[in-house]
Structures are given as structure tokens and as C-alpha cells.
């Protein structure tokens with residue numbers, strides 16, 4: 001018989017608070033048209049995007065995370081010292097080590113929480129949320145701060161017609177803590193590494209070892225292949241998450257898909273046969289695609305505008321570079 005004492009966590013976990021930060025600078029499509037041959041009409045009709053935010057030098061990954069986290073902590077009604085783990089999901093923090101989570105944890109005035117970064121592209125928030133739920137239920141942390149943050153403007157080739165208009169910057173954060181009832185459903189997640197070439201960074205950092213290439217790396221994608229995969233495969237994953245939570249589309253109040261492209265969102269709404277009453281996040285219109293930050297940013301905005309309310313049942317699904325995905329049903333904080 002094992003001599004090891006079992007760890008003791010909470011029966012269940014929930015999202016207790018959410019916060020977001022969008023950089024001050026709002027960038028309309030007109031600015032994008034300075035570097036690519038396109039039109040405002042084309043960008044709006046193909047992606048839904050009208051404006052996005054680009055970070056200034058001062059709006060670093062850490063600075064944006066701290067702003068979003070401060071709001072999430074206040075919203076959850078806890079203090080920074082109570083946080084037992086900090087998980088930062090990002091692909092646009094440019095130091096391999098140490099993890100930016102440690103600096104963020106320190107600057108937030110937490111105690112000595114576990115702190116680490118994860119890389120799961122646009123599914124990063126769902127991955128972080130799933131880890132956080134596990135930590136709370138397993139007992140390794142009572143409260144977990146999950147941050148999705150990106151400065152994708154640093155990784156955008158403004159001359160690439162397939163991506164120049166897509167990406168934006170920002171940070172979203174949630175506090176995950178104990179619950180007496182299940183308020184984060186089972187996660188349906190996975191990866192399809194055979195498609196890893198469809199969204200990727202152009203140059204690896206390795207290329208800089210022997211003298212810098214003349215261009216900073218950027219994210220490229222095979223737009224149509226990603227679009228088809230998202231539309232056909234991700235609707236199935238979203239349905240599996242509903243099934244795993246034991247609910248149907250009729251039971252949903254809110255749908256918060258990754259804000260990649262409004263046409264992907266429309267297609268998923270149709271395939272899932274979401275009823276009229278379900279509020280659908282369309283934050284992509286004014287925030288663009290902020291990868292790991294997109295779901296918590298959209299969640300925060302829906303709650304702030306009153307389009308969604310605390311206690312609503314929401315389906316969240318993220319998908320992107322890897323290719324990776326994660327879908328879960330949650331109760332909104």
C-alpha cells in the first residue's frame with residue numbers, strides 16, 4: 001500500500017473573475033492598406049475586422065498582463081497573495097527563459113506561486129484553463145491566475161496580404177478557484193501536428209545564431225487550409241464539448257469562440273445550430289485576432305457591456321498553430 005498521503009483539492013473549480021487589457025492605439029484598416037494591396041471592404045467582408053489594437057513600446061507582454069490580471073483579481077474578490085499558481089499563455093514573449101510568468105507574479109505582489117509559460121497558440125487560453133482546473137481540483141493551488149497575452153504586431157509581416165490585417169495585441173486574464181459545483185466542464189482538446197506547417201513562424205530563432213537574417217520573423221499561414229480545418233473540424237470539437245458537459249446547444253447562453261475570423265464564427269454558429277437566444281462573441285471586429293488573449297478579452301467585453309451576465313453558461317473554443325484546439329463549457333464569473 002502506498003505511504004503517500006493523497007493531495008486534497010476542491011471538489012470542483014470555477015472561473016471567479018475576468019479582466020482584459022487592450023492597448024491604447026486603435027488601428028483602422030486604412031493603416032493596413034498602406035502596406036498591402038487590399039481594401040477596407042475586402043478586409044471587413046472576408047474577416048469581419050474593422051479595427052485592432054497595437055501595443056506601444058511601454059505596453060509590453062508583462063505590462064499588459066499585469067493590467068488584465070489586476071482587474072481579474074479584483075473581479076474575483078481575492079488578494080494577489082492568495083494566488084498559488086500563475087500560468088501565462090503566449091507566443092509573443094521573446095525571451096526563452098526565464099518564463100515571463102515569474103516576473104508577472106512578482107510585479108503583481110503575489111507570494112511565491114508556481115509560475116510558468118505555455119505555448120499553445122490560439123488554443124492557449126483553453127489549455128491554461130484546463131491546467132488551472134486540474135491544479136485547483138488536485139489541490140496544488142487554491143487560486144490560479146491564467147493569462148492569455150500577445151503582441152502579435154511584433155510578429156506580423158505588414159506586407160503579407162494573408163495576415164497583415166488579421167492580428168492584434170492585448171491581454172486577458174481569469175482567476176480559477178474552488179467551487180462546490182462543476183462550473184468548468186470536461187475539456188475536449190488535442191493536436192494535429194501533421195498540419196504544423198499551416199500556421200508558423202517564418203524564421204526559427206536558430207537562424208539568428210550565425211548573424212541575423214534581414215527580417216524579423218513573422219507568423220505566416222495557409223489561410224484557406226486553416227479556414228477549412230476550423231470550419232469543418234472545430235464545429236465537431238465544439239459539439240463534443242457540449243456532449244461532454246451533458247448539455248445541448250439549447251442550454252447555452254453564450255458562445256465564445258476564438259476570435260480568428262468572423263466568417264469562421266458564423267459557420268460554426270450555423271453548424272452547431274445555435275438557437276437565436278445564444279449571445280455570440282464578435283469581438284474580432286474591433287480587436288482582431290489576439291491568439292491566446294482572444295477568448296478572455298471577448299468574455300470580459302461581453303460581461304462589461306451586459307451582453308452576457310454572471311452565471312451564464314458559455315461554450316469556449318480555441319484553435320490555432322500546432323494545429324491545436326481546446327473546447328470547454330464554463331459558467332461565466
Ligand SMILES: CC(C)(COP(=O)(O)OP(=O)(O)OC[C@H]1O[C@@H](n2cnc3c(N)ncnc32)[C@H](O)[C@@H]1OP(=O)(O)O)[C@@H](O)C(=O)NCCC(=O)NCCS
Nearest residue numbers: 037038039042046122161162223224226227260261319320
Ligand atoms: C486569410 C483569409 C481571410 C483569406 O480569405 P480567403 O477567402 O481564403 O482568400 P484567398 O487567399 O482564397 O484569396 C481569395 C482572393 O482574394 C485575394 N486576396 C488575398 N488576400 C487579399 C487581401 N488582403 N486583400 C484583397 N484581396 C486579397 C486573392 O488574391 C484571391 O484573389 P483571386 O480570387 O483573384 O485569385 C482566410 O483564408 C482566413 O480567414 N483564414 C483563416 C485565418 C485564421 O483565422 N487564422 C488564424 C487561425 S488561429
